[in-house]
Amino acid sequence: MKKIINDVDNIVPEMISGLVRTNANLVRQIPNTTAVVRNDAKFSEEKQVGIVSGGGSGHEPLHAGFVGDGMLSAAVAGQIFTSPTPDQIYEAIKAVDSGKGVLLIVKNYSGDVMNFDMAKEMAEADDINVKSIIVDDDISVENSEFTQGKRGVAGTVFIEKILGAAAREGKSLDELVELGKAAIANTKTIGISLRAATVPAVGHPGFELKDDEIEFGIGIHNERGYSIEKIAPSKDLAQELSDKILADFSDQDGKFAVLVNGMGSTPLMEQYIFANDVLNHLQEKNIEVDFSKVGNLVTSLDMLGVSLTLMKVDDEWIKWLNEPVETIGW
Template identity: 80%
Template sequence: MKKIINNVEDIVPEMVAGLVESNSDLVKQIPGTTAVVRADDKFATAKQVGVVSGGGSGHEPLHAGFVGDGMLSAAVAGEVFTSPTPDQIYEAIKAVDKGMGVLLIVKNYSGDVMNFDMAKEMAEADDIKVKSIIVDDDISVENSEFTQGKRGVAGTVFVEKIIGAAARAGKSLDELAELGQKVIDSTKTIGIALKAATVPAVGHPGFELKDDEIEFGIGIHNERGYSVEKIKPSKELSKELVEKISGEFADKDGKFAILVNGMGATPLMEQYIFAHDTFAQLKEKKMEVGFSKVGNMTTSLDMVGISLTIMRAEDQWIKWLKEPVTTIGW
């Protein structure tokens, strides 16, 4: 294993320190935690609902890269592929509560759901109004080793962007929770891998694929998917993913937002080729694209692969997706 690190046990605190030092005009660190919050002075007096997300590290820029004006108020980083602890989430909630309440955006993994729920209870004991929504956009498999139900993956980025914009627009906590659930229900993702990620503490890839193999339906923690097949041209890969995802929508009317997401070690060249093929597939199905994004948004360390997210989007959601934000990663 070759990694640009110091000690394995110091990876997350050193990463967070470097992120904050490199972007001190955007974020600051909550003392004694691996949580980061918005640094701009305006937020200190902003009367809006706080929006907090987080999860295991190794998925950067998710979540800390999306902290800033128009997206998240705070993000909490756990150890690699491991949920942050309740006390750290609790500190983030307290830091962003401005009297309007706090919404938690949680990916559907057992540890995340449990720890965010515990932090929610701690905050409610302090009379902070807290609601949570659970992102489960991965349609690849119904259950995996880390979840009960579908996994939360790259579609989380769309949820964070739309909720962040709506919070900035002054929506209430109840309105944001209802909106977030609608966005989640409209968002579908499938990932594919050519090579698994190597967790530093483990030292080798999480699973093995032959040089001519690709796996469909992988998760962002090296979870296995639904099919191992021979490598195919991008056009055929795109066709399979678009077919499966589009089948989740009752009809193809309206506008759609798409995200072609790099898993960490896939060149942008290949991501754009896949995006080109995906646009052609969607055009053939007469699915109108109102918004698109290509890039490394929700990674899995050094996994080679991509994921495709398609969301049926209301016109207002498209406007919110297009609104400028001040963050590290968007």
Template identity: 45%
Template structure:
């Protein structure tokens, strides 16, 4: 294993020190491992998300104006604890309530539920939305039901813009749920990933094969196939997603994220084929992102997310955002 680390045990702590040093506009609660965007916004709903580390920039990279107010960082591929989530809620609640945005992994769901109960005992009004958008498998090693992946980024951005407009907790939750229900994702891995604490690939994948429908923790997907061309990989993802939800008849927001180990030149090549395939199906892409937005350490491969948007979603998507990973209109 060759990694830019000091020790496997200090990876998360060192990364959080780096976030603090690189972005002095953010506050890092090192005790609770929470990244915070400044002081509470009085009278505005606060958004909190989080999960296991190793998926950066998710979630800390999306903390800032127009998106998340705080992100809780668990150990690599391990859910943060309820105490972390409670600490985040108490530090960002501005009196209008807190929305928890939760990826559908069993540990995350249970811990956020417990955090909501603890926050309620302290007089903090909370609501939650669970993102379950991965079309690859119904149940996985980490989940009951579909996994929560790329649509999480869309929920955080669009719900964050709704909160910035001063909408109520119920209104922000409704927006978040609408986005969550309107997004679908599918990923393909060319290699495994290596957890620093383990020191070897988390699963074996022969050089001439790829994992179709892989999870962001390296969970098995739908099947294992012979390595294919970029266009064949794009077609596999597009067909799986569009077979699950009709994306014709309105605007779509598309995101092709790398999984951590594929360069942009490859991602743009795949996206070129995705764009062609969507056009052939009569699907109109109104907005797009290509890059590393939700990763799996050093895994090579990519994941496609499509969001069936409406005018309100597009307006909120276009609203100003100022985070380390997304920034426009500010």
């Protein structure tokens, strides 16, 4: 294993320290936690619903990279592939409460759901109005070793972007909850891997694939998928993923947003080739794409692969996706 690290047990604190020190105009660290909160001049002036997300580390720039004007108010980092603790989430909730309430965006993993619920109860005891939504956009498998139900993966970024823009616009907590639920219901993702991620504390890839194999339906924590196939040209992979995702929508009418997400080690060159093939295939099927984005947004350490997210959108959602933000990672 080759990693540019110091101490395996100190990776997350050192990462957060480096992130904050190099982006002090955007974020600050909440003392005695691995949570970061907005540090821009507008934050103290605005009275809007606070939005908090978080989860295990190893998926950067998710979530800390999306803290800033127009997206998240705070993000809480757990250990690698491990949920943050309730007390740290609780500190983030308190730090962003302006009296308008706080919305928690939680990926559907057992530890995340449990710990964010506990933090919510702690905050409610302080008379903070807190509500949560659960992102479960991964349609690859219904259950995995980390979840009961579908996993929350790269589509989480679209949810955070839309809700962040709506909160900045002045939407209430209840309005954001309903918007979030609608957005989640219209967001679907599948990931593929050519090589598993290596967790530093483990020291070897989480699973093995032969040189000519690719796995469909992997999760962002090295979870296995639904099939192993021989590697194929990008256009064939794009067609297989696009068609499987589209089949999960009740209808294919209307407009769509597309996210091609790198899993950590896939060059942008290959991501753009894959994105081009996805857009070509959707065009052939007369699917209207009004927003698209490519990049490493929700990674899995050094996994080699990509994920594809399709979101059915309306004009207002497109507007929110296009609005500028001040964050590290968008």
